[in-house]
Amino acid sequence: MTLSTRLRKIAAALWPGTLASQLIVLLLVAIVVAQALSLWIFHDERRIALVAAARDNLLSRAVALAGLMEDTPPDLQERILVASSSRFAVFWLGDTPLAPTPGSSRIEHRLQGYMAKDLKPGQAVHLNILADEKRGPPRRKDDDDDKRSWRDVPRPERPKNLHRIMNKPEDLSISISMNDGRWLNVATSYRPPAGAFLPLLVQLALTALLVVLIVGLALRRVTRPLKDLSVRAEKFGRGEEQEPLTPSGPREVRALTTAFNDMQDRLTRFVKDRTRMLAAISHDLRTPITSLRLRAEFIDDDENREKVIETLDEMAAMTEAALRFAKDEAQAEKAENADLGAILEALAGDQQDLGHECTVVESSERIVLPCRPMALRRALRNLIENGIRYGEAVTVSAEIEDHEAVIRVRDKGPGIPADRLKDVFEPFVRLEESRSEETGGIGLGLAITRSIIHAHGGRISLTNRPEGGLEAVVRLPLGAGR
Template sequence: MGAIVAVILLVSLLAARRVTAPLAGFAAAAERLSVDGQADPLPEEGPRELRAATRAFNRMQARLARFVADRTQMLAAIGHDLRTPITRLRLRAELVDDPEMQRRMLSDLDEMEAMISATLAFARDDAQREPRGRFDLADLLQSLCDDRVDAGHRALYDGPAHAVAEGRTVALRRALANLMDNAIKYGGGFTVRLETGPDGSQHRNALIHIDDDGPGIPEAEFEKVFAPFYRLERSRSRDTGGVGLGLSTARSIIRGHGGDVTLANRAEGGLRATVTLPL
């Protein structure tokens, strides 16, 4: 009787493992899809119902990839078509006799071209096709700070000498550079602090705090500033306000790595941008 019970338990455990293993793989694939839309399709294995769910999941992933590709191609075509009339307008503006009117027209055309280029870069996100890999996050932050110090800005790094992470290095460099340049533009400089530790589960994450000494922003604007083309600075001058895509691009890239970026006013004054990244 004991031998029979032992055999039944062993067979039950093997059967349960055969059923749950594909479910664990399915859950991991769903989590991976939220980070990497170009991930490989999930193998169709396991019970019939699970194979059907996996097949539907793979079709959904393929449709999402096609949707993003079609949207990018459409925006690229629109941007290309818009450059032609802008060029014609620029040539006609050169023939305007009034110097002040000519200056204003050329300035508006420059802004239109900058917005088109920024929009295409935001939608295309060439770095999205960059392969993921291991890199030293601390070294990346130190390098970004050094670049800004060389340009004559105040940029300090405070954190460990090394912190290995996984992701798209070029994309993350662009996102973090946008946040740092934003701190320089409105705060005159920044201090970046890197912390690593558990996120409350079995995983570890990195916290990157970018602190500036600027005036901060109203709490009601914390989420609004991440909207594309939204600017607190209301003038249309690109020298002071940009086109309003820096923070949108940064959040899009960071969320594409499974993290997030939030803003908060510091008690001692200034603004803090906090980036969370899984290690």
């Protein structure tokens, strides 16, 4: 098994199966992707805001403070610098510039030009943007000597209030030369603290929680009637009598429920009408067949009389069988859960009491399925009796495969020609090679069996076994509970 196949199997196992869970997962993925794209698109927002703030406020303050320091007595300069500093910007006078050289980028050139307009002749300004293009702590190359952090300031030259931003990422360094040879240094850090993304995560979590609650409640209104409809359709497929569903949910779901109710009503009436018609025809044929049989007794030719009577007897048997079939179909047997193993054991015991060889292979687990027990017994009895009649000995087994109850009836007979395997399920069809009038019926047994199996929502098929004999395979659904 290749890696891609394993990954596909793992993904299929992890992917939720219900409509509600799939839609919730897709919405959550969409929210997370949208938030990630928003963060990526606006990742430079903080740096742009920094430049704008520096142009409008910080640079003007630095230039004004440089001019003020020239006119302030030395004993007051330190107090003014401390008062001008904040938790985002620190001012101090030092012998060396914090920014050793002027910045070389386009933005740095523009800002340095903006400040130089307000400086006195002979004053120089060095401005370095130390923040990365991307959001997060800056990454400075080890061999980049043009960019100097305030962490590189010798400890004796560090101002007392530099500790305010020492643990923050660097954003901007400014150095303005003074007439006495010193430099007015400005260190800034307008970066958000380390936990700045926590509100975003809380917002994302609250959004996801609200999506799950709202979508879950909305989908429950949609999927609940759909689930009821699925259960009713499965029971109706097994031939159980069902009351019409009450339409509920959105308009589309109500329309679907109404259409299902109409379909169920039409099919039920169609089957009942056909059954009643078959019963009526079979019943009405009794009188003319009886009359013809009485008239046949007056035929002088013995040979012709016997053949006519034999034909009429066969017609009478066919009529009685059709009438019994119609009556059985008209009976509304209530569906219930039945033990399939017990049914097979009882049928095999009946055949053994008659002296026939019929064996049931014990199943490894108990199989309980919803069915109409009397009808199912009749279908399985027909299969077993056919196997005994034409194959002498029968072996019956039952097991669970792919959420279905699979029943296999095997005999040791000659089998059936491959091109006639499907024909034997048609009403009144007999294979003359092995099903003579002396040993066979009239050809309704397998037709009745198939009708009953289909009414239970199952399937039936016949195959010739390689080692000889015929195998009938019946597959019945286990119901929604399995």
